[in-house]
Amino acid sequence: MxxxxxxxxxxxxxxxxxxxxxxxxxxxxxxxxxxxxxxxxxxxxxxxxxxxxxxxxxxxxxxxxxxxxxxxxxxxxxxxxxxxxxxxxxxxxxxxxxxxxxxxxxxxxxxxSKEELNNYLSLTTQKSWIFCENQVANIDEFVFSNWQERLFYERLERKIQPVNQLLEESENDWESLLFCMLAKNFGLNTNGESFLKMAKSITFSLIRKEALEVMYLEALFFGQADMIPIDVEDNYPKELKSWYDYIALKYKLSKPAIEPIQFFKHRPDNFPTIRLSQLAMLYHLHRNLFSKIIEANSIEEIYKIFNLSVSDYWKTHYNFDKASSKKEKSLSKSFIDLVIINTIIPVRFAYARAQGKEISETLTDLLSNIPSEKNSIIEKFTTFGIKSKNAFQSQSLLELKNEYCNHKKCLQCAVGLELLKNK
Structure with a gap:
């Protein structure tokens, strides 16, 4: 009980x-x-x-x-x-x-009544995955749709908490905030925190000054992440080292204390070297990135902003000093979708709230045009008759499982309440 x-x-x-x-x-x-x-x-x-x-x-x-x-x-x-x-x-x-x-x-x-108590006990008796797995597909579509919308915004409210914290740390510099969020996203789960610390160690005014050449930004990013090797034969890493030493001395930079950058278990296109080069190219090509992202009215506009590759050196390398066959290494659509879900949507939501604007419909439309995420939770819901058609729905289902089902909050969940009422 x-x-x-x-x-x-x-x-x-x-x-x-x-x-x-x-x-x-x-x-x-x-x-x-x-x-x-x-x-x-x-x-x-x-x-x-x-x-x-x-x-x-x-x-x-x-x-x-x-x-x-x-x-x-x-x-x-x-x-x-x-x-x-x-x-x-x-x-x-x-x-x-x-x-x-x-x-x-x-x-x-x-x-x-005993019937009411038994209904409750039946609902909250452990099944193989979630309590209502045998009944959830029978919930009224209108009820479930409304519940998904609420779940999505509950998830978004939690996602903007680190956004607001970073905004405070950056003294309300939205460009700096976006850079930090993007860096964390580009680092993926393995290197996200290290990339974030790297980004926080760089004032955004420095990025503006050094964005004229992509090599300058690569030197800055790789140097602050302590990824530039010393004993190499290729000229490019030697140039990066030389330029980073100059920038560090000029701007009195100190390297942040971060965990060693990990390559293990990553596909080559997700190597941190490739992601940092892509991040540098993004800020080299788009000097007013924050305003472009805020003003983008369609998913196609956002895809266009992130339609970029790596610098020439990284087209033939995945690691320093180890040549590979030439490949453009553009940002994949699936990776851009993750950036939109985990960075752009929360940042736009937080910015609109700070401006006193309502953009819920815009954000919902953006996510409705992104394919559903593919992971074990979404796949499991599918086996119980709950199909996710787009990222808006998959984000809602992730919130449902992680914040309600996992914590047995059946009586705070619209699904659980509806099942009890129907009985």
Whole structure:
């Protein structure tokens, strides 16, 4: 039994509320169960009850056991002085307000039907992957579609938290913020944090100054990431080393403390050398990258911005001093899609909010034109009849699995609530 079941029962009045009595034997009538705000303080606000013909208005607190009141130290919290009813599953001790007046208690398990309890237990019994795996495909399409939209924006709200943190660190420099986010994205999961530290060690004004030649940016990026080898035969890395030493001395740069850059388990096109060269080319070609990305009205415009390759040296190399057959090594469409999902969408959302603008429809349209992500979670949903047609839907499903299913939040999920209501 979890406390959220009692919240559900109380909020949706899934109990027999005729002839209610408190544990003290007083007659109880529920006039208004209150507002379920899910904020700090009591669980339900502005409730109204009639207790022995006396009407009371105030708040309702819910717990599994009465003694949880003391476990959570509510007796010391002024926010709970206005609680008029304590709703519990098991009543194990009297409870008192801060002024020592006893709070009426409703032991609700006496009024919940066995059928309602069994439905809950059936829903929350572990299956092979998620609790509702045998029923989720039967949820009304309108309900599920609305829930997906809410899930997407919940996920986006979490994604902009690091955006806002980086913005604060950069003193509200949006160009610098975008550079840091892109660097992390270009580093993928393996080198993302190292690339981010590299990016944060460079003031964006320096990138503006050195963007005239792609080699200057490569020297800056590779140097700050401590990736330029010393004992080499090729002229290009020697030139990078020489130019980096000059830039570092001129601008008094210090290398950040980062983990060694990893090549292991990466396909050659994802090697950090290739990704840094592509990042350097991006900022060499687009001097006003932030404004271009913010103003892009279609997915095609964004694809055009990221239609780029590597510098000449990296067309014939994956590693320093090791030649390979010539290849353009352009950014793939699938990689650009990841950049859009993980960087461009959160940055645009955060920027619009800072400007007081509403762009939800624009962001939804952008993601609806990107193919669905392919991973084990999306594939598993497919086996249960939930197909993802685009990135908007796949992002929603990832949020559903990671933030609700994994944490057994069935009664905070529209799917779980709909299943219980239908039963």
């Amino acid at each position: 979890k406390e959220d079941f009692i919240h559900y029962v109380w909020n949706y009045k899934k109990f027999d509320f005729s002839n209610l009595k408190t544990t003290q034997g007083e007659n109880l009538v529920i006039v208004n169960s209150g507002q379920y705000l899910q904020k700090a303080g009591p669980d339900f606000f502005n409730a109204q009850i009639i207790l022995e013909n006396q009407k009371w208005a105030g708040n309702v607190e819910i717990h599994l056991k009465s003694s949880d009141w003391y476990l959570h130290h509510h007796e010391k919290d002024d926010n709970y002085n206005n609680v008029i009813l304590h709703v519990v599953w098991d009543h194990d001790t009297p409870i008192f307000r801060k002024d020592n007046s006893e709070i009426p208690v409703l032991e609700i398990k006496n009024y919940v």
